Amino acid sequence: MTRTLFISLPVRDLAASTAFYQAIGFTPNPALSNAEGAAMVWNEAVQVMLVTLAKWRTFTQRPLPPAGSAGLMLSLSLDSRAAVNAMNEAAAAHGGQADVNPMEDLGFMLTRDFADPDGHLWAALWMDRQAGG
Template sequence: MGKRVFINLPVADLQRSMAFYDALGFTNNPQFTNDVAAAMMWSDEIYVMLLTHEFWKTFTTKPIPDAKKTAQLMLAISLDSRAEVDRLTEIAGANGGVADCNPMQDHGFMYGRDFEDPDGHIWEPSWMDPKVASGEVDPTQITT
C-alpha cells in the first residue's frame, strides 16, 4: 500500500459536512463511512475523515477547540490554476462555508485564497506558477 494522508476533523453535523465536502469535489468512500464518521476522498492518497464530536472524543481527552474562534491549523492544497482557486473558494462560500476568511494572497507567481468549512476549519487553496514550482524560474526574479 502506498502512503496516504488522513486528515481527521471534528464536525458538529456529519451530514452537513459531508454535503459541503461533496460540493467541493471530494468523493465519499462508503467503506469507511457510518453514522459517526465519513471518509471523504480528495484523491487516492488524501482523505478527510469527518468525525462526530462524540466519536472524536474516543481518540483524545483534549477538548475540541471552537475553530470558528481559534485557528490551530490551515490545510493547504495546491490547484492547477488561479481560476481553480477562485472556483473552489466560491463553491465553499455558496455551500455553508465562509469564503475569504483571511486576506487573499497574490504574489504574481503564487496565488491563494482561504475558506472555512461549516465548522470553521480553514482551507488554503493555492496556485503556483509551474516554472517557479519546478525551480526553472527564481521567484525573486519575477516582477508583478
C-alpha cells in the same frame, strides 16, 4: 501500499459537512463511512475523515479549540487560478466562510483561504511551477 494521510476532523453536522466537502471537490468513500463518520477523498494519498463529536471523543478527551480560533490550516494545491476561485466560491455557497484571510496574489501564486462549516481552515492555492513554485 501507498502512504496515505488521513486527516480527522470533528464536525457538528455530518450530513452538512459531507455535502460541503463534496461541493469543494472531495469524493465520498462509502467503504470507510458510516453513521459516525464520512471518509472524503482528495486523492489517493489524502483523505479527510469527518467524524461526529461523539466519535471524536473516542479519539481524545482534549478540549476542542474555542470557536474562532485556529490551530492549523491545511492547504490544497489546484491546477489553475480559476479552480482556486471556484473552490472559494463553493465553500461560501455550501455553509463555509470564504476569504477568512486576505487573498494573496503574487502573480506566480494565488492563495485564498476559507473555513468549513465547523471553522476548520483550508487554503486553496495555485502556483506556476515554471516560475519557481
